[in-house]
Amino acid sequence: MIYAILLIIFGLLAIPSLIISKKPDAKELYDKVAPYMGWIGVIAILNGLWDLWITIGSLSLLGAGIRGIILFIFILLVALVQLALGFIMAYGLINKYILSKNETAKAKGEATMAKLVPMQGRLGILAIILGIIYLILLIVL
Numbered sequence: 075m076i077y078a079i080l081l082i083i084f085g086l087l088a089i090p091s092l093i094i095s096k097k098p099d100a101k102e103l104y105d106k107v108a109p110y111m112g113w114i115g116v117i118a119i120l121n122g123l124w125d126l127w128i129t130i131g132s133l134s135l136l137g138a139g140i141r142g143i144i145l146f147i148f149i150l151l152v153a154l155v156q157l158a159l160g161f162i163m164a165y166g167l168i169n170k171y172i173l174s175k176n177e178t179a180k181a182k183g184e185a186t187m188a189k190l191v192p193m194q195g196r197l198g199i200l201a202i203i204l205g206i207i208y209l210i211l212l213i214v215l
Contacts, residue, residue, distance in 0.1 A: 079205065082201070085205060119156070125156060129146065
């Protein structure tokens with residue numbers, strides 16, 4: 075259940091402008107969380123890597139009929155969304171501690187970031203939707 079809640083939180087943190095436009099008093103909360111956004115992104119990356127590992131370990135689901143295929147795709151989608159949001163949120167830390175030491179890696183990181191930032195809002199909304207579905211699945215199953 076904690077992973078579903080974290081996924082929803084990652085999604086909410088990825089769409090501050092949308093949340094603030096609906097609830098202006100949420101700006102204070104976002105301002106308090108902003109200094110920790112990089113580390114929250116690292117947590118999202120680690121969760122995404124863990125879910126990717128689970129996905130690789132769940133390849134047998136592909137042979138378990140349509141339910142298995144849907145579950146496999148769901149887990150893979152959750153992993154990819156967490157990795158993308160985590161990279162966006164943690165980019166400052168990643169750039170500072172890892173990419174700044176290698177110009178080629180820095181250029182690739184900037185190119186990846188340029189592709190992901192325009193999708194940040196949609197990824198955030200998708201993370202919230204996936205988190206809610208995840209919670210429902212945990213309750214129903």
